[in-house]
Amino acid sequence: MIDDERVIVSAEYGSRAVGVATGDSDRDLMSVFLEPPRFVTGIDAIDTVTGGTAAVGERSTRNDTDTVSYPLRKWARLAAIGNPTVLFLLFVPCHEVMTSEWGRILDVRDAFLSRDAGRRFAGYSWGQREALLGLRNKRTNRPELVHRHGYDTKFAYHMIRTALQGIELMNTGALRLPMGPEEVALLRSIRRGALDKDDVIGLSNDLDAQLASAIGASALPENADRARINATLHGIHLDAWQVHV
Incomplete structure (x- = not known):
């Protein structure tokens, strides 16, 4: 991760979240972070960051944790098209990190569903x-x-x-x-x-x-409500960066 990213949510997903973990299951942790302004307004960018405690080339064991961290804008793009993996975060009951910014995402959870x-x-x-x-x-x-x-x-x-x-x-x-x-x-x-x-x-x-x-x-709409999602992300980023337009 970069020095000045800010995690707004972090939670277990995968087999432990589903409830089917076995004694051999590793731990999967997904996080979402806010990008600093320079990665949005400039030519540099930051993408998904993955990691884990297992040695390189080795399969994770019950004692290992695999991590994936998404920039909020990328997570939201994937959630808006219905990516099954990232949608988990809208429904997990327990969080290791839970901020007011993620609360604003949950307030418009239905906008992602279609x-x-x-x-x-x-x-x-x-x-x-x-x-x-x-x-x-x-x-x-x-x-x-x-x-x-x-x-x-x-x-x-x-x-x-x-x-x-x-x-x-x-x-x-x-x-x-x-x-x-x-x-x-x-x-x-x-x-x-x-x-x-x-x-x-x-x-x-x-x-x-x-x-x-x-x-x-299904009673769900055909597509995600991109206007509501955009408005929410716009407000979250500007408030976090303390920018007023």
Whole structure:
């Protein structure tokens, strides 16, 4: 990170936030920060910053924390198009850092939600299916799962989780974190390989159809309310920089 960035929110996401972490799960932490004016008004820029406690080239273990930090404007752009990963921050119940600036984002949370998000969730779920079936990422980095269960159960878990969350978001306009007990039980069973590959694909087919139907019937608007988002970000930055126009 840079010396004068200011974190406005930080919270766990991933398996621990969903409620399906195992004893081997690492910790995932997402943060959003305000860029200093020079990175907005000049030619220099700052982008997403990632890090972690695991050694370079080593897979994270239960004792490690992986971090990702977004500039607020980039986080908001991704959230406005329905990126499933960054939308988590709008619904996490507990925060390690929580500021008044993030409170202003939560005040307009509904402006970020749209049927576009449902299509993003569907696309992410489909991408995990392609990875599971070897249509992309021909070489999994989890060969032990394939050897043990006949398929990469982590791809399968993400495929089903994202479809379930997309359906919930389209139907209710919100995401429960952690997820409900029945969903958590299902996802945990998939992660430990209790379902065979054909059953998981069959379930995915059913959920894909449900998600498509939920998108079509959703009361959410077609697209995010970019005007409200822009106005909110504009005010947050100018107040933080103590600039008046």
